[in-house]
Amino acid sequence: MTSALGHGNSKTLHALENGISGLHYNDLKAELSSLPAQTKLMPLQHKADFADQPNAIDLQTYIGRVKGVEDIVLPEHLTRYHCRNNQLALLTLQQDNFIEAVKQAKKTYGKERIGVFLGTSTSGINETEKIYRSHIKQQQPFPSNYYYRETHDNFSLADFVRRYLDIKGPAFVVSTACSSSAKVFADAYRFIHAGFCDAAIVGGVDSLCLTTLYGFNSLELVSSQPCKPADQNRNGISLGEAGGFALLEKMQASSPASVCLAGYGESSDAYHMATPNPTGKGMAKAIQLALHRANLNATDINYINLHGTATKTNDLAEDKAIISTLGNAIPCSSSKGWTGHTLGAAGITEAVISAICLQRQFLPKSLNTETIDPNIQSDILRHNLSKKVNYILSNSFGFGGNNCSLILGNLT
Amino acid sequence: MTTLYINGIGILAPGIENWPECKTILTQQKTYQPNTLYKITSQIIPAKERRRASRTSLIAAYVAEQAVNQAEVLADQLSSVFSSYGGDLQIADKLCTSLADNDPFISPIQFHNSVHNAPAGCWSIATQAQSTTTSLAGSHFSFQAALLESVALLETEDNDILLACYDSKTPEPLNSQHTSNADCGVALILSKHSSNQSIIQLSLSLTNKTDINNKIPACLKPLITANASMQSLILLDAIANKQSSVILDYLDNLQIKCLLKNV
Structure with a gap:
């Protein structure tokens, strides 16, 4: 990447x-x-x-x-x-x-x-x-x-x-x-x-x-x-x-891969061309479908790589989606303060960062975040963290209300 | 080999307003006359949205609505695959013209309508479809890409699929790049299950280069190269004329082999 x-x-x-x-x-x-x-x-x-x-x-x-x-x-x-x-x-x-x-x-x-x-x-x-x-x-x-x-x-x-x-x-x-x-x-x-x-x-x-x-x-x-x-x-x-x-x-015992795609979920907000549904309902659906396909529970997820664009609306709606599906105990951070919003490349950028996190058992902080919005309830990472990580959820949400959540898993 | 049913068809092209009309032309019961386009009037898009929607989005909605009505399915229960060669080159032309100015001004509505998935977004807002939706680009083979994606989706999800492939006519000066020289679109409702509305059973697989001998009427051949969505006419011709198989060209040596069975 x-x-x-x-x-x-x-x-x-x-x-x-x-x-x-x-x-x-x-x-x-x-x-x-x-x-x-x-x-x-x-x-x-x-x-x-x-x-x-x-x-x-x-x-x-x-x-x-x-x-x-x-x-x-x-x-x-x-x-x-x-x-x-x-x-x-x-x-x-x-x-x-x-x-x-x-x-x-x-x-x-x-x-x-x-x-x-x-x-x-x-x-x-x-x-x-x-x-x-x-x-x-x-x-x-x-x-x-x-x-x-x-x-x-x-x-x-x-x-x-x-x-x-x-x-x-x-x-x-x-x-x-x-x-x-x-x-x-x-x-x-x-x-x-x-x-x-x-x-x-x-x-x-x-x-x-x-x-x-x-x-x-x-x-x-x-x-x-x-x-x-x-x-x-x-x-x-x-x-x-x-x-x-x-x-x-396909998964094979002989594969040298250390990371797998464990699940994915896709949904549509059906709300507005350029603004996410403020309830976070469409985003929550993508997260739930990803968990379902991965056959995992909220407690299995060790880190969330947020879509986290730093717009007023996205960050609030995404927070609502996370609280309603995964609760407030999972460490989260956005990569956007590090790389900027890479738009059509955001999904792969953040999937690769998530894969690096799985390989290194390391979680990056939410860079540039100084005072967390009091309306945001998720556990936003303020400092880099070394932690045992088995599954990571990575969110990507686009114009047209197009939502996709991936779950990556550690194979080692 | 994957088996599925086509339960609804929508089509729009110069001189072709819907599937029944298309079928009479393909079976040579009616002479094809490439008139200028009929008025594109999507009922499913609310008036407020219709005013803001681009021509490309309206073409997509127009053919999608035909297919949904014919299949007698609920639009909000479908997953969808939207596909187009150029996306919205009318808007790209306007944006690039503005951006060439020293003090560029871009309309925010035009910008969010410029994304390739604007027609899918517009459709989902109008129909409240909240399931999986994707938007593909596959150059001249955008219909074939959408067909494969739809089949792959059917294999991994329970919903019926709306496939919509479309391009609006490319404006000057980008029309010199041979992307699309007519407003055209096609839509299919694809299902793992047959219904009273089923038109054909389709079994589909990828194959390598074989000779193609499609029997499509000569008068329609210019349409196939005029707009990527009209590659679908090769499949529709086989359906209309009750052929048992047809082959669609895809990338390089790849082809899609379709076996057809009446239901």
Whole structure:
């Protein structure tokens, strides 16, 4: 997994253990002019992606940007797929020995028997944003090296990963906003269960773009400070970008895996396009279904990785859902203060963080949370904790009221 | 091999307003005339929501409503699989145009309608369906992806499934990218159980490349490439003409083999 915390899982763990946030002041404008006075955090090494949009990136906010995405070069036969999202996908694939694990799976199952199910919300829309500025606004047609299908299009991500890894099984992209890359775990289970494949590559990638920065800003959901999940003074999200992948296969005694998918639950709020049901009913349903599928009780869950976006409404509704299904005794924290809200990649980012927690028997605190909202009753972690952890629940909730809860289990 | 029943069909395309009409065209009892679209009038979406909904969401709701009515099922009891190639490129065009300005202004409603799962969100709010719902993108094979996902869902959940696949016509200048050049949608109600409304029994499996010889009328062939949802016409043609099997192309060498049995 790769996020603003670093490239790969060991850098992620290092940042979590040492309390190092991936968020920094929005430096996108700084690509053209000098850095704003209030930040000296980022060197001027980033090129290309935002440099030709000088005024469109002047938001007073903090972002979780992955270093070095712009420097990633796609292989020659896939240059049409060049966009920030696929660059981040490739950078992520190159971490954590993932490519080697896929090679082994191909040997075991055959490349036709491996599925690819990935989540994204905006894919490579950044390419189209750039071309609208450089060409369309100037009344010029798309340049001949603009390829919608290979960049902006949602399926581009799965298409690129499938081609890069030479996988030939069934594939699609799930795009249910911020629950996208949690739901792909359910897809892997379903497709293996239905016999459509024997193993599956799941995960997701979402990269920073103006659509989401300005879109969430238009909804007045973007914080001017680093986001503060569950804090009484929280006032919105910090946007981030991330990529993550996991290889799923049937449970086997011989498997080297140390973590399993124990359950999942999916539901729909049927309430509002951009606001969760304040009662938390839809979220609670997803949690209950995950417990039911995992055949577990509330007391079996040792930690909850919250969706915890740090908006007023999400954190309260999620708290109600947790209290009604799991009670107030389970340690909880949100990863958003660490990575920012990585949207379509939030599900996989937080599933991988949960997997790291299971492997290391370690729980990260809710970073940036100073004074817990008195209306929040869950046990929000204020400090990192070493603890015996067997099962972790990870929540992901998206626009359109789309909810997904995963339960990951420790196999060791 | 998974066996299921299709208990309802909804369809919308230029010159095709519903399944009975589609069937008469596929069986060549009626000449296909690709007129401009009929008015898209979803009854199930309340007027207030309808005004705020995008054209893409309305197409999805329109075909979904047809299928639900035909299957005589309750919309709030269904799980659902929504699928589309481009999502909402009309909105993407507006957003990218605004973002090219020096002082970009984005409408909040337009932004939340821009998400790929906006049609699913709109439908669930209107019908109060609170079960599993997903929204897929599979490029030209978005219908095939939705079909596989629906079958996989049927294998792991008890609910009947609403499958809806749709794309609105891509506006200029993005229409140069050959995504969708007509407003089209298709919806199916899929169930493990037959009912009085069952149209066909379907057994489905993944297979590798074999020769395809679909007999779809030549006049409909342009529709199949005009909009990803119209790949469904190959399956619908087999149903209308009582064929015993049909093969749908999927990615690379993959294909979906469908065995059909009348009920």
